[in-house]
Amino acid sequence: MADVSMPARYSPHEVEERLMKEWLQSGAFHGETEPVGPTYSIVIPPPNVTGSLHMGHALNGTIQDVLVRYHRMLGASTLWLVGTDHAGIATQNKVEGQLAAEGLRKEDIGRDDFERRVWEWRERYGSTIIEQLKRLGCACDYERERFTMDEAYHDAVLRAFVDLYEKGDIYRDLYLVNWCPRCGSAISDLEVEHVERTDKLYYLRYPILGTDDHLTVATTRPETMFGDTAVAVNPDDPRYGRYVGMKAVVPLVDREVPIIADEHVDPEFGTGALKITPGHDPNDAEIARRHDLPGISAIDFTGRLNEQAGDFAGRDADEARPAIVDRLTELGLFERSEDYAHSVGTCYRCGTVIQPLLSLQWFMDMKRLAAPAIECVEDGRIDFFPHRWGEVYVEWMRGIRPWCVSRQLWWGHRLPVWYCDDCNEVVVALEAPAACPQCGGPVRRDEDVLDTWFSSAMWPFATLGWPESTPELKSYYPTSTLSTARDIIYLWVARMIMMGLEYMGDVPFRSVIVHPTILAADGRRMSKSLGTGIDPLELIDEYGADATRFGLLYMSSVQDVRFSAERIEMGRNFANKLWNASRLILQGVHPAATPGVEPVTPADRWIFSRLGSVCGEMAGLYESFDFAEAARVAYRFVWNEVCDWYLEIAKARLYGEDETERLQVSGNLLALLERILGLLHPMMPFVTAEVHRNLPRASAGADAQTQADLLNARFPVADPGWADESAERAMVSFIAAVAGIRSAREELDVPRDAVGRVWIVAADPGRASALTGQPGALRQLCGCEIAGVVAQEDEVPAGRFTTVAAPGLTVLLPLEGLVDAGKERARLLGRAEKAAADRARANAKLSNERFVEKAPPEVVAQERERLALAEDLLADIARQYRERLGEDLSL
């Protein structure tokens, strides 16, 4: 017994902690600055500094880690750039919350102190999620950790802003924006989340000037009436044609507004008359623009009604709604209301209902940058996986609209913009001007900061040193693959592509993996507020990091999936299985053995032939990002082929007396194990690396696979010489024969310790070679000895047998004195029925002329074979029935 001490159960935590510590200390994950040879790079989607690891991060981290580790094993210089996003609103909210606990508002301490507080907060809590990635086993370059508010990064962001301003893409405009009254900031269209809600649709009467008539308009927001500047009807609406050109009176404010005709008005909706509030509704703003109507703001930046609302001024717009309706009711101008389901825009950060309102903001027109960004996906310079997301991306890019990039926050990249109040000059520059270049007067800096997504759009190159021409930038840009969740394709991926093309003249990555969303077990989204989230760290605690990774990969596919803890448990069991298989090998191998492939027995030839296929398959699956399938292939191979069959068969030789055989099988086992560890290492880095360390190190002539650390080993490559189809065929027959023997004995209640002397009937001895070529194996697996091998059944000496069919051969299993006639009858009947059904089905097909005529010859041949097989089997069963039970079989 070799000197290997491995407990019978794999305990992940000690191993994970120890290995990760070593890897980090040795700088194993640090990307070379000036690598020679191929490189492979990934930039992590930077999580918010405020974040902690959730299921999406865990899956995405695992995917990226698999890729990085796999490519490292292919010999590439890898860089996985890690870091965090300053996440303007989210982080500001966190710190504001902290202040609130002290009874303070940010205004109480001022902007500079507030910023200091945020930085302190980041120092304290900002690395939480990075530490959590380490627990997952992620091979990130932690020495190159970046933050979107790093000084150099900040400079890069301002540079891009100034440049885009100078190119005319960025401009300032008074425009209807999405205003979040709680955040006190504008947000972009993409940051508005529409939620379905049932509200009331109110029917309100607007008197028509100079008549006793009125127009009834339908609105969900009566409180916006203080900003009404028209009433619109459809030009083809016969009900209202006569009023067009007249004036209506907006109730409560008695404003006289024109009645206009516009195509946009749907005569079918409500009353067919629409109140126009250009200051608070994007549609209305559009109509107002067409008709040259003024916009009036009636709601201020805090969401309160302003002086336009008369004695309602100062009240929260939403809360004032019932009072306004009451007032209208008193005036007889409220007609009715009805339930109305519609969608309402809310802030994606805080859920507050968005107020569209007019505001002076900075915008970026995306048209110029969008064109090449569409092209590079259409011409395949960037591939999306699954491919359909590329189409979704292109579709969105085609309809891209200006992006509101300014935010009224204190935490973020402050705009490099200065104003002169004396002459209204606007200066956009990297450096603060000492004075107004026009009039020499004083200047003040814009208070606003940039949308967080503006800076994260530059992540793939700003992290590598842009605008400096650094070695890292040269080596690792464009990055290889980006892996992300689909909800930030527009917010982030699209913008990175545009900015990458603009500033680097090349795509930021070659491929984009859009991984599935892991839903809660009940099918809802995982979310903290719903309480449906599952903490991946708890999974790591309970099952281990490898198990968590494996489970996540296994359950992920191309579509969204419900989380199932069983999959993680499966990962744990698999890690343990691998551990114990390794234990069997490491404890059982001959002390003098070194890894070496020397397939001598049929099982050896089979397992290495299979290993060869699996190596190729796994490489292909990793490269095509099919990680779920990679997990399945590895699981099946290791568990169902290696453990279930090969190891069991190998035991006979491993524990045998023959020194040569022991050495031989030991070498094979070690070589096999090494390759398995390599195949699995990208998915399960810890358990594989730990086992790898326990491999015996031969002093000289060691297998090239054996390296100090699996991390730096080469990914296993098949030797073409391993391929052995006949061994695979023979083992398929062997496995079917053993399973058949076990099944028959189980059904017939044969005592398990009974030794059976079986006859093998095989026309082609090659088919039986796995049975005949390793007799110890049959004994090991089902306690049978081979009495003889014959080509024809009539060569077998008379006796009572039951038959077991396997591809290309039949096993005759002796039954003397062991069989209960009732059980045997049931067994034979069951098999006969199945054979009869097979025969009928094959007959039906073969008697169909068009099938014989049109189906491919091999399919027809297969069907003939089936028919022959079924007929033989039936005849055989009938004979046994007669011999053994003295009855004729009738079906």
Place this chain on the structure above:
RNA sequence: GGGCGAUUAGCUCAGGGGGAGAGCGCUUCCUUGACACGGAAGAGGCCACUGGUUCAAAUCCAGUAUCGCCCACCA
């Protein structure tokens, strides 16, 4: 309103023109010296529905239903 995706075993999901698969759960048996996080043998599916294409459809096409997700300016 447009688009995309899903519908397969009790559950969670693979598969994908030529005899339905996995894990968990279930039944029976097994503490054999790698592993009970294990082993052996089983039971369990009209592959949502309706049509079409085809010699052959769970698989391809069309439609229907249900669910989910995006996008969109119906107040």
